[in-house]
Amino acid sequence: MAQEFIISAYTENHIGLLNRITIIFTRRKVNIESLTVSESAIKGVSKFTIVVKLSEEKVKKIVQQIEKLVEVLKAFYHTNDEMIYQEVALYKVPTEELTKSNQIEKLVRQHSARILEITKDYTVIEKTGHKEETQVLFEDLNQFGVLQFIRSGRIAITRSPIEKLSVFLKQRDAELESLD
Amino acid sequence: MDKATRTITGAEAVIKSLLEEGVDTVFGYPGGAIMPVYDAIYDYQNQINHILSRHEQGLIHAAQGYARVTGKAGVCFATSGPGATNLITGLTDAMMDSTPLVCITGQVASPLLGTDAFQEADVIGLTMPVTKWNYQVTNASEIPEAIAKAFHIASSGRPGPVVLDIAKDAQFQEIDFQYEKCTKVRSYVPSHNVEPESVEEAAKLINSAKKPYVLFGQGVILSGAEQELKEFVEKTGIPAAWTLLGLSALPTDHPLNVGMLGMHGNYGPNVKTNECDLLIAVGMRFDDRVTGDLSNYAKQAKVIHIEIDPAEINKIVPADVALLGDAKKVLTKLTAKVEANSHEEWLAEFRACDKVEFEKVIEKDLYPTKEKLTMGEAIRMAAEATNNDAVLVTDVGQQQMMASRYFKFSQSRSCVTSGGLGTMGFGIPAAMGAKIGQPDRHVVCIVGDGGFQMTMQELGCIAQYNIGVKIIILNNNFLGMVRQWQQLFFDRRYSFTELQNPNFVKLSEAFGIPAKRVAERDNLQGAIEEMIAHEGPYLLEVMVEKEDNVFPMVPTGASVSNILLEP
Numbered sequence: 174m175a176q177e178f179i180i181s182a183y184t185e186n187h188i189g190l191l192n193r194i195t196i197i198f199t200r201r202k203v204n205i206e207s208l209t210v211s212e213s214a215i216k217g218v219s220k221f222t223i224v225v226k227l228s229e230e231k232v233k234k235i236v237q238q239i240e241k242l243v244e245v246l247k248a249f250y251h252t253n254d255e256m257i258y259q260e261v262a263l264y265k266v267p268t269e270e271l272t273k274s275n276q277i278e279k280l281v282r283q284h285s286a287r288i289l290e291i292t293k294d295y296t297v298i299e300k301t302g303h304k305e306e307t308q309v310l311f312e313d314l315n316q317f318g319v320l321q322f323i324r325s326g327r328i329a330i331t332r333s334p335i336e337k338l339s340v341f342l343k344q345r346d347a348e349l350e351s352l353d
Numbered sequence: 354m355d356k357a358t359r360t361i362t363g364a365e366a367v368i369k370s371l372l373e374e375g376v377d378t379v380f381g382y383p384g385g386a387i388m389p390v391y392d393a394i395y396d397y398q399n400q401i402n403h404i405l406s407r408h409e410q411g412l413i414h415a416a417q418g419y420a421r422v423t424g425k426a427g428v429c430f431a432t433s434g435p436g437a438t439n440l441i442t443g444l445t446d447a448m449m450d451s452t453p454l455v456c457i458t459g460q461v462a463s464p465l466l467g468t469d470a471f472q473e474a475d476v477i478g479l480t481m482p483v484t485k486w487n488y489q490v491t492n493a494s495e496i497p498e499a500i501a502k503a504f505h506i507a508s509s510g511r512p513g514p515v516v517l518d519i520a521k522d523a524q525f526q527e528i529d530f531q532y533e534k535c536t537k538v539r540s541y542v543p544s545h546n547v548e549p550e551s552v553e554e555a556a557k558l559i560n561s562a563k564k565p566y567v568l569f570g571q572g573v574i575l576s577g578a579e580q581e582l583k584e585f586v587e588k589t590g591i592p593a594a595w596t597l598l599g600l601s602a603l604p605t606d607h608p609l610n611v612g613m614l615g616m617h618g619n620y621g622p623n624v625k626t627n628e629c630d631l632l633i634a635v636g637m638r639f640d641d642r643v644t645g646d647l648s649n650y651a652k653q654a655k656v657i658h659i660e661i662d663p664a665e666i667n668k669i670v671p672a673d674v675a676l677l678g679d680a681k682k683v684l685t686k687l688t689a690k691v692e693a694n695s696h697e698e699w700l701a702e703f704r705a706c707d708k709v710e711f712e713k714v715i716e717k718d719l720y721p722t723k724e725k726l727t728m729g730e731a732i733r734m735a736a737e738a739t740n741n742d743a744v745l746v747t748d749v750g751q752q753q754m755m756a757s758r759y760f761k762f763s764q765s766r767s768c769v770t771s772g773g774l775g776t777m778g779f780g781i782p783a784a785m786g787a788k789i790g791q792p793d794r795h796v797v798c799i800v801g802d803g804g805f806q807m808t809m810q811e812l813g814c815i816a817q818y819n820i821g822v823k824i825i826i827l828n829n830n831f832l833g834m835v836r837q838w839q840q841l842f843f844d845r846r847y848s849f850t851e852l853q854n855p856n857f858v859k860l861s862e863a864f865g866i867p868a869k870r871v872a873e874r875d876n877l878q879g880a881i882e883e884m885i886a887h888e889g890p891y892l893l894e895v896m897v898e899k900e901d902n903v904f905p906m907v908p909t910g911a912s913v914s915n916i917l918l919e920p
Contacts, residue, residue, distance in 0.1 A: 185540050188489075189477055196482050237664040243486045243506055243541045342539070349537045352544055 177206070178232045179256055179329050182221040182239050182248040183213060183338060190244050194221060197238045203227060207260070209326035215338055218246065224327050247341060251331070258329035262307035262322065263289070264298045270317040271296050277317060284310045295320055363493030364389035364524040367457060368397050370500035373532040376428050378402045378419060378789055380412035384432025385472055387459030389524035391430075404789065404818060407810040409436050411782040413443025414808070417452045418786030421769045422744055424577070426453040426507045427786065433459045434472030437518070438479065442776055444514045445483040449773025450598060451575060453512035455503045462522040463491040476518045485513030493526035501535035510543030511662040512575060544661055545677045547686050555657045555674045556690035558631055564699045565591045566629035566654075568614060568643075571598035571772075572636015572661060578681035579603065579765045582635065585688045590695035592703050594622035596637045598772045601762040605741065611703040615643045616907045617754040620714075621706030623905070623913040626651050628702075632670075635659045636680045639669035640773065649912035659683045713918040714904050719759060725898035726874060728755040728827045734878050735797050735825060736761045738885045743795035744769065744787050746822075748780030748804030751833035754903045756799040778807030784822040785815055795823065795885060802828040802854050812864040815890045823884050824892045826857055829899045837902045841920060861892040872896035 184190050191210060198205055206224040213220040225232060232250050239248040268291060271277045277296075281288060286300035300310050304324070311322055361369065367390050371379070379401055383391040394403055406412035409431045416427025431440055437458040447454050461470040477489050486506045490499050499517055507515040559565055573582050579602050586593045586603075592611045593603060603610045612619030614626075623645075626632070632654045637643070644650045647669065658665075658672035659680055666675045676683045718729030732755055736743070741761035746769040747753040753770055762768065769787050771779040784798035805826050815822060832850040839847050861868035867887065871880040877895065884891045905916045 189481065189487075192478065193481055200482065234664075234668060237666075237668070241662065241664040243538065246540045345539055345542070348542065348546075349539065351546060352542075 175226050175228055177224060177226050177253055178229070178250050179253065179258065179327065180221070180223040180225060180232065180236060180239070180248065180250045181329065182223070183246040184219045184221060185244040185246070186212065186217050186219045187244050190219070190242070193242055193244070194223075194239055197235060198225070201231070201235065203231070203235065207326035209328050213338060215342070218338065222327055222329050246345070251329070256329040256331055258303070258327050259301050260304055260307060260325050260327050261299065261301045262311070262324040264300070264311065264314050264319050265295050265321040266298065266314055266317055266319055268292065268294060268296045277314065280310065280313050284313070286310060359530060360527045361530050362389060362393065362524065363496050363519070363526045363528060364393040366493060366496040366528060366530050367500065367519070367524070368393045368401065369530055370497050370532055371428060372397070372400060373534070374500070374504045375425075376401065378404065379428045379430055380404045380406060380416045380419070380786065381430030382406055382409050382412055382432070382436060383430070384436045384459065386433035386461055386521045387430055387436070387457075387524075389521065390457070390459065390519075402789075404785070405814065406782065407813045408808065409439030410442055410778065411808050411811040411814065413440045413454070413456065414446070414776075414779050414782035415786030415789070415811075416454055417443060417447055417450075417779075418746060418769050418783030419790040420452050420454060420786075421783075422766050422787045423790040424766065426455050426504055426512075429454060429456040431456065431458050432472065433461055433476070434474045436472075437476040438474055440516075441479065441483060442774075444480055444516065446771050446774040446776045446779065447514040448483045448485065450771065451512050451571060452514065453507040454514035455500070455507050456514060456516045458516060458518045459524070460489065460518045460520045463520040464522070466491075466520070476516065480516045483514070484516050487516040487518065490517060490519040490523050493523045493528045496523070496528070497530065497532045498535070501533060502538065505535040505538065506541065510541075544679050545663075547676065547678045547683050549686075551674055551676050552683070552686045552690055555676055555687060558655055558657060558674060559589060559591075559633065559687075560692045560694070562631035562655075564629045565589065565631040565633060565696065566625060567591050567593035567633045567635060568596065568637055569593055569599045569602060569635040570596040570637025572659070572680045573599060573602040574765055576636065576661070576680040578636070578679075578684050581681050581684035581688065583607070585684050585691070588688055588693050589691050590697075590700070591633065592625075592696065592700050594618070596640065596643055596772075597757055597770060599637060600757055600770075601765050601767040604763050605761040609700070611700075612707070613757060615640075616645070617758065617903050617905065619707070619758070620710040620905050620916060620918060621703040623907060623916045624706065625703060627653065627912065627914045629654050631655050631657065633657045633659070634670075635684070636661070638665045644669065644913070645907045646910055646912045649914065710905065710918065718755070723898070726872065726877060726895060727901060728752055728897050729759050730874075731825060731827060731877060731881070731895045731897070732756050732759045732799060734881045735799070735823075735885075738881050739795040739797060743767070743797045744791055746770070746780055746784035746787050746796060746798045748800040749775045749777045750801050750804060751837065751901075751903050752799045752801045752827045754834075755827075777804040780804055781808045781824065782811045784824070785811060785820050788820050788822045796821070798822050798824045800824060800826055801833060802826055802830060802852055802857075803832045805857070806854070809860070812861060812866055816865040819889050821889045824890070825881075825884075826892065826894045827897050828854065828857070828894055829897050829901065830854060831899060833901075834903070836900070840900070840902070842908070857892065857894045866890045866892055868892035868894065870894040870896065
């Protein structure tokens with residue numbers, strides 16, 4: 174049964190690796206729902222967070238293939254329940270609508286959003302949350318005419334107390350040394 | 354000046370790096386973007402043997418043939434653009450069949466990247482899905498390290514092809530050359546230490562199994578585990594069958610070698626898969642041509658999977674015990690833990706199947722009484738004429754299956770064939786590479802009339818370097834395997850499978866390679882012996898029955914139990 178999974182991969186920060194990873198999905202005709210890549214806590218190591226809707230059996234095999242890539246340090250997958258995750262969304266609305274009534278201000282309060290910038294013409298609102306939450310705010314704001322809307326890919330963190338990347342890198346080093 | 358710090362060009366650094374890696378043979382084809390490298394190798398001809406093919410597909414298949422018989426990485430040079438795109442088929446083939454290759458392609462000068470420059474192609478992007486690793490070099494200082502890394506990655510773990518795309522300006526740049534071999538890459542774990550608990554668990558299953566069955570693949574050859582496999586099966590008395598790429602890892606006449614798996618494999622090995630109680634898969638990946646219908650594949654058996662690539666574990670067939678690691682190490686540890694045993698009755702079941710197969714299929718193939726020649730008899734005679742000790746190289750199709758079934762082997766690394774990708778045109782160039790890798794052994798290339806014409810221009814290369822391959826064209830004037838399927842599954846509608854062929858003998862002679870055609874049984878053995886006795890390359894065209902079929906056969910989608918012995 175298909176469900177949402179969060180695939181995380183720690184990789185070397187090398188040119189073309191994004192392509193190598195996405196090829197694995199393309200080849201199997203699997204769509205990527207969202208993708209975030211950025212440097213991790215350790216310099217030179219990137220963290221990929223990829224959201225897919227798949228059966229667990231398929232996601233497991235895809236993760237095996239990702240981990241097989243020479244420049245991938247470690248890959249794993251989790252269900253949504255197993256991780257704490259957020260996405261960020263930006264909304265641009267006409268400032269005129271903001272000043273006309275207090276309704277937009279109310280929405281900002283209700284949704285725990287915040288205003289990033291106000292100009293004569295437009296106001297930029299930011300909200301972090303799950304996709305459903307940022308979507309609801311979009312629909313609420315859209316009654317006043319959202320001029321622009323953008324949502325990021327997901328970022329996610331495990332429920333384990335610390336990110337064990339540096340420990341992992343040390344273990345990896347020992348593992349490679351121990352291979353006879 | 355001190356050798357270690359002499360300033361040299363990037364191009365010369367390429368050559369010196371190859372020498373550091375012990376490379377003595379390169380298969381290549383020059384062109385604009387790799388000319389500095391060709392200028393550099395001009396001064397190193399006494400140390401590196403460069404083979405000029407006639408097409409880049411030819412050179413990469415030759416490098417594959419070389420790698421498969423020697424165990425060393427095959428090295429290729431090609432130019433940018435079309436030179437590099439012509440490598441794609443060989444790269445894909447090598448990726449599928451775990452063949453170590455280091456391919457060096459020239460690229461347009463770095464300021465021109467992305468400008469649609471003359472002969473520019475996105476080689477990194479194009480080869481990404483079909484390489485184990487690739488890298489673009491735009492600065493000469495990167496060359497030694499990139500080449501060191503390329504050899505480490507190509508040859509270690511589960512081997513595979515690597516592409517280094519070197520911009521032309523980097524080939525001209527001067528650097529202080531220093532070389533250090535690469536022994537580890539932190540993001541890459543080539544192998545795994547064998548888990549003792551898993552070995553114990555596997556040994557327990559093996560010791561208690563009544564009908565255990567070993568399936569071995571190329572992993573045995575790649576890890577050099579031939580002796581360990583032999584010791585394992587001899588101690589446990591377990592019958593062992595091979596995948597197409599596992600062929601020659603265990604001598605054909607070994608009493609526990611029960612034959613070939615797969616669509617055109619032997620009868621016993623296929624049906625017994627669904628009767629064993631324990632399947633021990635060694636260095637093989639359960640290709641669909643081996644398993645047939647997965648929902649009816651070995652469901653009754655426990656499965657032990659010995660495999661170096663973690664991505665293969667549970668990919669197709671779930672393993673009850675996975676032994677991750679190099680086959681040689683795993684088998685050594687496993688053999689120490691298992692009890693000596695024998696399975697005579699179980700083995701006799703295989704031999705009973707052999708008898709049925711011999712009567713229904715093999716006898717007619719190998720000792721035909723009909724007028725027309727069979728592929729099988731020509732293959733049998735070629736094996737006999739070389740005392741079952743030749744390197745066999747095949748193309749793809751009916752002759753490939755016939756040759757795999759009927760050629761005989763006494764030593765490992767003796768069969769070179771395109772397994773996973775099934776690349777027609779592989780045979781002739783791969784045979785060149787195999788002969789260069791094993792100059793003192795007979796190399797017999799079995800090829801069909803169709804596949805031959807895909808890469809026959811390499812006869813030019815064979816003649817130029819006097820590469821002593823013995824080419825047998827089994828000519829049925831058909832794309833035989835496709836025709837067989839059309840006969841069996843498409844109501845004999847022979848859609849575009851009949852060929853009008855050139856005069857292969859004259860063609861070969863035009864290249865300066867002696868050749869002969871034989872169409873009668875009385876002349877066949879003499880012709881084959883004459884070919885083998887000939888010094889240097891030779892082409893023998895054998896006119897075979899036009900519409901012969903390869904049997905047994907597991908039809909696509911059928912279970913291995915339902916293997917057909919006749920149409």
